[in-house]
Amino acid sequence: MEALLDRIPVLRGLPRSVVELPGGLTNQNLRVTTPTDDLVVRRFRGDAALLGIDRDAEHLNTRAAAQAGVGAPVVDYRPDLGVLVIGYIDGTTYDNGSFASPDALARAGRAVRRLHDGPRFTGDFDMFARQAGYLRTVQERGFRLVEGYADHGPAFRRVQAALAVRAAPTVPCNNDLLAGNFVDDGTRVWLIDYEYSGNNDACFELGNTATECDLDDDQVEALLAAYDGRATRSRLARVRLQALVSAYGWSLWGAIQACASTLDFDFDSWGRERFEKAARGFTSRGFDALLEEVARAD
Incomplete structure (x- = not known):
């Protein structure tokens, strides 16, 4: 070293x-x-x-x-x-519990907005395309796939079709904003780690943060309000659907790492946890309502 x-x-x-x-x-x-x-x-x-x-x-x-x-x-x-x-950014790194503070949640939302309002990124990020690529890798290499994964493919494609109805221009996104990628120096919140960065739907960024940081419904609404200035029904539906897209797609990253990585980390459980979040959302009573709301004009 x-x-x-x-x-x-x-x-x-x-x-x-x-x-x-x-x-x-x-x-x-x-x-x-x-x-x-x-x-x-x-x-x-x-x-x-x-x-x-x-x-x-x-x-x-x-x-x-x-x-x-x-x-x-x-x-x-x-x-x-x-x-x-x-x-090096000298500050406090968030964990999931940090978002229990309304002020921290609002500061995080404003930080995401600063990123999205900044210079356009090199390359694009589309979780639907990435999920398809990850799935091919898993299948071609014979990696272990969580049981029942393919059962939710139709629901995943329904989300893709619904999101396309009122798609907005893409913005520069980190695409991997788990809690540890927020650093608060007391004056502002910084965002770190741009391995998966690319131009994307802003609501994927917010939805990914929501699922990775285990935000409840009220916190998701507050995050969107801090980002947009308000939380409309269609935008809120878009964030919640993109949270499912994130969980379903990134679960395959866990499946790949579980078989390919040499690190001493339980990637299998990591991926399974995200798959189970997506599966619960796809089969929930409110899933069809989200598909309808995301296509409506507020």
């Missing part, structure tokens, strides 16, 4: 302390502090092609997020070394 850090010009030959930051299933994140800088060195790991990660796009989109005033500054990018170097 020390030899690697010495190959990065901003760190070369300097006294430094190195602390590994928690989290990071497809990166190892090292906080490196020198007399002049406080940085994070993101060491890439995992099979980027298998998971659909474009490291060049991650670099460019991290820069765009910084320009939007919501992402950490990019200091260096060395694809030859498999590292991205960014500034």
Whole structure:
């Protein structure tokens, strides 16, 4: 590791302390502090092609997020070394419990809006296309798929058709805003980790956050209100349907990692938890009503 850090010009030959930051299933994140800088060195790991990660796009989109005033500054990018170097954000990293605070929830919604109002990203992200690609990978490689997954394919396609009726222009999205990717420095909330970033439906971003952070119905409505200024019925339906899309699609990421990753992490349970969320939503009494509401004009 020390030899690697010495190959990065901003760190070369300097006294430094190195602390590994928690989290990071497809990166190892090292906080490196020198007399002049406080940085994070993101060491890439995992099979980027298998998971659909474009490291060049991650670099460019991290820069765009910084320009939007919501992402950490990019200091260096060395694809030859498999590292991205960014500034360290000194703040409190959210967990799911953080969203119990109405103020934290509102600040998070406004941070997402700043990102979406910023410079357009390199590349697009469409969970329907990604889900199809992940499913092909699982099937072609003989990876284990949770029992009953295919049973919900028709409901997934019904959601796709309903969302297409009143589709809005895409915006630059992180697409992976779990709680740990929100950092509050006391003045503003920052958004980190742009591995899966791309231009997408804003409501996918909000829906993904809702399901990853276990927001209840009132919290989802409050998040949308902070983002939009109000929460209309059709937009709220769109966020809730996109939460199901997120859970159903990302569950396959867990299935791939469960068979392909060498990390000591229970990817099988991670993916199963998301599948079960999606399955409950697809079979709920309110599912048909959401499909109707998302196509209506408020």
